[in-house]
Amino acid sequence: MHVSILGSAAGGGFPQWNCACSNCRSLRNGSFSGKARSQLQVAISPDGQSWFLLNASPDIRCQIEACPSLHPRNGTRHTPISGILLTSADLDQVLGLLQLREFQPLTIRATASIRRILREDNSVFATLNRIPDQADWIDIVPGQPFQLSSGNAPLICHSFSLATHYPSYVSQERAARLVSAEASLGFMIDDQGRRLAYFPAVPDLDSQLLSTLGEADVILFDGTFWTDDELSSVRGGGPLAREIGHIPVSGPEGSLRKLAGLTNARRIYVHVNNTNPMLNESGPEYRQVRDAGWEVAEDGWQFTL
Numbered sequence: 001m002h003v004s005i006l007g008s009a010a011g012g013g014f015p016q017w018n019c020a021c022s023n024c025r026s027l028r029n030g031s032f033s034g035k036a037r038s039q040l041q042v043a044i045s046p047d048g049q050s051w052f053l054l055n056a057s058p059d060i061r062c063q064i065e066a067c068p069s070l071h072p073r074n075g076t077r078h079t080p081i082s083g084i085l086l087t088s089a090d091l092d093q094v095l096g097l098l099q100l101r102e103f104q105p106l107t108i109r110a111t112a113s114i115r116r117i118l119r120e121d122n123s124v125f126a127t128l129n130r131i132p133d134q135a136d137w138i139d140i141v142p143g144q145p146f147q148l149s150s151g152n153a154p155l156i157c158h159s160f161s162l163a164t165h166y167p168s169y170v171s172q173e174r175a176a177r178l179v180s181a182e183a184s185l186g187f188m189i190d191d192q193g194r195r196l197a198y199f200p201a202v203p204d205l206d207s208q209l210l211s212t213l214g215e216a217d218v219i220l221f222d223g224t225f226w227t228d229d230e231l232s233s234v235r236g237g238g239p240l241a242r243e244i245g246h247i248p249v250s251g252p253e254g255s256l257r258k259l260a261g262l263t264n265a266r267r268i269y270v271h272v273n274n275t276n277p278m279l280n281e282s283g284p285e286y287r288q289v290r291d292a293g294w295e296v297a298e299d300g301w302q303f304t305l
């Protein structure tokens with residue numbers, strides 16, 4: 001399986017347009033010891049020819065242009081992108097769909113609840129279905145594996161229900177009519193026994209999830225926040241990391257400690273918020289993460305597993 005990390009930041013990217021935290025400020029003035037990052041976008045392929053996008057970030061147009069594998073190959077209209085898998089209805093995971101219109105046939109897989117939020121509540125997404133055979137929406141049922149590609153050796157995707165909260169733009173009344181187990185997913189993608197875990201938004205790490213992650217060869221994991229109170233300490237207000245569906249990296253209950261036993265897998269933090277101090281490669285947080293055997297994803301990384 002080919003894996004391409006086209007973007008690695010959380011919503012807003014790094015730097016974020018309206019943010020003057022110490023990370024964003026020093027990145028802008030050239031004194032930051034670390035890299036700028038676009039919003040999280042991962043693409044996978046069983047053969048290097050046919051690609052599947054894991055979510056669709058608001059930065060997708062530039063991310064596709066930066067990745068020759070995703071450029072058109074045949075004729076005047078073509079894409080090697082065969083499908084898109086959505087883990088949630090978060091804006092930084094779905095807004096890119098609107099940039100993939102242009103009458104391009106696409107297969108979009110999402111839970112029925114996420115599909116309903118996008119297609120029934122937000123008419124702008126109708127742009128993906130202006131003509132027959134444009135977007136083909138296929139429901140993901142959490143827990144039921146499905147195949148990606150029609151080749152001889154398809155990828156098998158297993159989905160896991162994680163958070164039960166819908167994005168804040170979904171009203172509580174609407175959310176009550178949706179299935180809570182369909183709000184947010186993690187994926188384990190299996191290529192003939194080699195497994196990629198994609199878990200960009202994890203509110204809690206229970207023993208079941210720990211054992212699932214223990215089966216992965218590469219783990220792309222929620223690195224959004226360093227501490228639970230990161231947003232409030234930087235902005236002077238804001239929700240806790242756990243309240244918006246992200247277990248922090250640090251601390252006794254953080255992912256670094258809880259996943260310390262998974263030393264057989266390559267472990268990479270993704271979806272890193274611009275406020276996270278581990279972006280600073282000369283700081284103690286970055287050193288702590290690297291010393292624990294973890295990597296902090298950067299835009300443009302590619303690997304095969």
Ligand SMILES: [Zn+2]
Pocket residue numbers: 015016019020021022023024025274275
């Ligand atoms: Zn910032």
